[in-house]
Amino acid sequence: MAFDISLGINGSTTVVRLEGELNDREVQSLRRVVDQAVAQGPRRLVVDVHALDALVPAGLRCLAFAQQHLPATSHIVIEGASPVLHDRFRLAGLDRSMTIVVRDEQLVGV
Incomplete structure (x- = not known):
């Protein structure tokens, strides 16, 4: 599946939606x-990964970089991580600096 990304802003929350397979060629996108999301200085940056099938290590580093460059009062929420993606975030140590919400696999496709 092709990779797609979108950015939305709602008050003090910025939402980045990721869909498909994030491979090394797509990391620049x-x-x-x-970078645009961080420039907004949101209080909360939500990364919606409900429809993300794959994430390369460079994508994890990109999100870690975002956390480091947000204001100290800001927080990143990874929304809808599959158990596999959750493990990748945990192994990278990002579960200590971000809130990771795992999707309910029983509800996928409902």
């Missing part, structure tokens, strides 16, 4: 959108 992610970086550009994440």
Whole structure:
């Protein structure tokens, strides 16, 4: 599945939606959108990964970079992570600096 990314702003929350397979060729697109999101200085940056099938390590580094460049009062929420993606975030140590909400696999496709 092709990779797609979108950015939305709602008050003090910025939402980045990721869909498909994030491979090494697509990381630059992610970086550009994440840089735009960080520039907004949101209190909360939500990364919606409900429809994300794959995430390469460079994508994890990009999100870690975003966390480091947000204001200290800001927080990143990873919304809708599959158990596999949750494990990747945990192994990268990002579960200590971000809130990771795992999707209910029983509800996928309902």
